[in-house]
């Protein structure tokens with residue numbers, strides 16, 4: 307069950323309160339078709355059931371919206387199909403307000419881990435109620451899915467939303483725990499029960515779809531596709547939709563990192579942004595069309611198809627301003643599609659993050675920070691990389707990065723040893739590669755003497771790794787491991803640790819506004835060590851970068867990555883750090899596509915403001931204008947001789963040099979996105 311996606315989708319949200327009158331009354335077939343076609347849209351996800359629990363199709367299982375007088379889904383669906391627009395169908399899974407009120411016993415009972423108190427959703431607060439997948443609600447949902455499948459056998463997929471199972475202590479979960487010998491008082495047993503609920507949901511709903519049509523595409527959306535879930539993804543999803551609204555809290559770096567993992571699953575995937583200034587449900591909220599264009603071009607550059615989120619007004623009329631903006635982005639996408647289908651991401655480096663190992667479904671911020679810091683280092687340094695989990699073949703990469711806190715068990719250790727023997731390189735940091743006994747698991751020619759008592763401390767890297775011009779002690783915000791070299795071991799120091807006079811702690815122990823300065827002399831401890839093909843850094847460097855974002859530190863990290871990789875990168879460029887480069891192979895066309903991307907993303911609005919007693923999640927990263935970027939040089943390693951290099955989709959030939967297995971070219975100027983195609 308693998309699904310090949312179209313390039314230009316709209317995810318048309320329609321969560322509509324039962325209090326709103328006149329649902330769908332302005333729907334007009336011709337206007338609907340013209341709006342979508344003019345906007346170059348060729349797939350629209352339409353609603354059967356929303357988070358409120360109301361249906362927009364005729365239903366004997368659920369409840370049609372009380373103020374809807376006809377089968378709106380049927381009208382929208384037929385209008386789309388008549389003009390060859392695909393129509394996958396949306397069904398809300400985890401939220402259903404109608405059933406929550408009818409069957410309060412099907413709702414999640416949430417636990418406050420600190421106090422042990424349980425809670426259900428307060429009627430005094432606006433917001434959706436979470437249904438429990440261990441309860442009979444799942445069987446009800448299955449009947450809804452079956453009904454939709456029978457009514458719309460030619461739909462282009464089933465999209466199920468809010469697919470996760472919180473820790474829950476409802477009667478159904480307690481029964482599941484009792485039956486399986488789990489103890490509700492133990493956090494690990496509660497987590498097992500939640501995972502059982504999720505898998506029960508996945509298996510029952512997917513089976514319901516497959517029983518009726520084994521070819522029907524299906525996607526279970528959890529808002530994030532985390533590394534480590536590959537077995538579940540391949541079992542239950544026909545493709546991936548990477549929900550990532552850059553201005554809605556995800557930021558501009560979330561999508562590339564998700565796409566770098568999605569690319570390794572073998573499933574087709576799309577990026578899902580939104581037309582909103584903030585996030586879903588923002589009626590009257592718009593981002594600049596320039597931002598939408600950049601976001602869609604980024605999807606192409608990272609090997610994804612495109613989806614733009616919108617929310618339909620209850621009257622059923624598509625918003626003209628929204629579709630003018632979408633049309634600009636999708637006209638651009640349509641012209642570029644021939645170079646973006648059936649492509650494969652070229653990668654020298656793989657990040658194996660903690661989350662891929664410690665949990666099948668993690669949102670633990672400390673797991674994600676190591677990944678985010680490492681990925682941002684690679685994105686800004688224009689390295690070609692994948693994000694992987696244990697299903698990957700390590701030998702496909704020149705360098706593996708295990709950022710900050712990746713536990714290495716015996717099986718992983720064996721695989722890493724075999725990879726190193728074959729000439730692979732390893733970059734470890736923080737507690738990655740440190741065993742439970744507090745010793746290094748790899749021969750690093752160094753001793754580990756526990757954690758430093760100081761936080762922060764300071765470092766001066768070796769000249770080779772130093773950010774140009776920064777040869778003084780640089781503050782390292784998080785605690786290091788104390789590492790000393792073993793003489794004659796063949797290991798090399800990567801720099802020196804400097805310690806502060808004391809930790810800032812109380813009125814008797816502080817100096818100046820922040821941390822205490824460094825003592826003048828270096829300690830015997832090293833910032834890191836390199837032996838043979840392994841590089842180890844004593845601080846959780848990627849977490850530090852993810853949180854603080856220090857620029858000279860970023861320049862140091864890029865040098866470390868280049869150093870740790872050993873051999874030559876497949877592609878290098880002089881793009882600025884805000885630029886992005888990816889290299890995609892398109893085997894069916896015998897060509898390689900170099901994607902160059904650039905936008906000036908700026909922060910506007912307060913990241914976190916309290917207005918009328920409510921916390922506003924601002925995080926307003928915006929793009930207003932797309933500024934041309936001049937003078938981009940790229941060199942790509944190529945074993946095969948190139949027969950031509952062109953700028954696409956313009957079709958303009960580009961001068962290039964081919965020598966010593968390298969193709970070099972210069973792009974005078976580009977705006978937002980440029981594809982450079984190497985034909986073999």
Ligand SMILES: [Zn+2]
Nearest residue numbers: 438474476479
């Ligand atoms: Zn439950």
